[in-house]
Amino acid sequence: MADIAITPAKSQIREASSWDQLKHNRNWLGFWFMVPAMAFLILFLAYPLGLGIWLSFTDTKIGRVGQFIGYENYEWLWDDAIFWLSVFNTLLYTFVASAIKFGIGLYLALLLNENMPFKALLRAAVLIPFIVPTVLSALAFWWIFDSQFSIISWSLKHLGLINENINFLGDTTWARICVIFANIWRGVPFVAITLLAGLQTVSPSLYEAATLDGASRWQMFRHITYPLLTPIIAVVMTFSVLFTFTDFQLIWAMTRGGPVNATHLMATLSYQRAIIAGQLGEGAAIASAMIPFLLAAIMVSWFGLQRRKWQQGENND
């Protein structure tokens, strides 16, 4: 309809030249508007994505163009215990951190949704860990988890709970716990504030009706809050899982994959192999190995979302 509106605006009627077509045709106009965004995304996103998969089939090193070597990188990784350790670490990290982030995030959202004094201030404060650059807060955690001067060890010693300093980032189990904790700390505000926004769209009259029917708080949560939040939960958790799975900076700032590779994720391992050791091909193979996992995560949450919308008869907003 927009095109029809343009023509009478011309003072005289003439044939539309090809220049006019380029200027006014909806599809051409759309194309011109899309050029800048598409140029960026194709040059620096789609092309590298393809190039990365290609690199994983070559033996490229830094400063040397590689030859096509088929599946050799992948065969090499298949027998590489460190690679499988990093896969295990990544899955453990993603699963534990995402589950706890979801639990605490939802709980925090429910708490913040209550009516109380200083509500706005509290909400603003909760989001700060999300604003501060991850590396910088990771450094704060590095200091908090220091082997000698950790404030946690100090407090526990003075409470009489432990006698020796805990070697937080030097012990494999503790190191894993610490990086997972730092990841949860960083991710909870995002989950909580997004779910809080979802909670605020739930009509209070539903709770009032449920209260009159004698529903307990748990029943209200289970049968009103949770079903209405499911779509937003699916989206938030997709993002959360995705960014946890591909996390790099937190690990790099805190442990660099140590001790004895106990906290190496696939992303950090690929950085170490590709950039530090110079084996671009092998690093690209590790990075490409993340893609199937990511696709699986996206699929799971996507279909979870679809099913819910259909069940509730909601339309796609």
Added chain:
Amino acid sequence: MTDLPTTHVNLKGVLTSSAPTVAKDDHSEGMSYLQSVPRRMVTLYLPLSIIVFVLLFPFYWMALTAVKPDAQLLDMETYSPFWTWNPTFKHFYKLLFESHYPMWLWNTMYVAVCATFLSIVASVLAAYAIVRLRYKGANLVGGLIFLAYLVPPSILFIPLATVVFQYGLFDSPLALILTYPTILIPFSTWLLMGYFKTIPFELEECALIDGASRWQILTKIVLPLAIPGLISAFIFCFTLCWNEFIYALTFLQSTANKTVPVAIVNEFVDGDVYRWGSLMAGALAGSLPLVILYAFFVEHYVSAMTGAVKE
């Protein structure tokens, strides 16, 4: 009318099955009056204060470490580690006058502003075209842009490093300015699409009838109405740029070109046992610009986060 409050209290006693000890006659919204104060203490304020304490403690610790004298930092028996009575600005002084820190801050700011600006321009055009021009395949392109949001930097940095090297951009801020938009454009396009959808179509139809071109409509009608969305997109992109690490770590080499997060991790971390003060001062100074920006635009942050997720 006078007996209304009494019914109120009785009802509360029945519903919460707790003795109506506190007959607080508040007219607050919601149903919080159904809960007694002690119960709210345990179920609301206590867990909330624990969570908020854990979330904010690292910042307190960061700030405290940054102003503590070195001697107190490592001697935790003579001095209480939780407070200091003689704060020092030695670490900040070292940061500002004896290191490249101001330069790193400038680099970060420069890269973030340029990349954000480029992304917003590209996103405004793309979002407007997808939502309002509705050319053939607009929905498909919208979906693809959303997918692009899901492609994480950690699987792109290796091939991008070779691309950056080929184009001769290695170790230059331009490498970051051109690659950051791949992270920012999908997000801000999606956010702006949501904002543009809320602008009434009739306004544009009127303008079209008056003979305005699409470009005039965009600059004179749509953009002024979408200013809250633009601010949200801007500050969120800026935050993402500031936070980005893996590209900056891979593409930059010389000390003078680094951004704050990379520089702190690589240049400040040495074997020195007294490094903590300046390290934390650096981390604090690197976070402050974002926290200040955040303090001014809290609402925009929240709407940016939730807006992009909801759409």
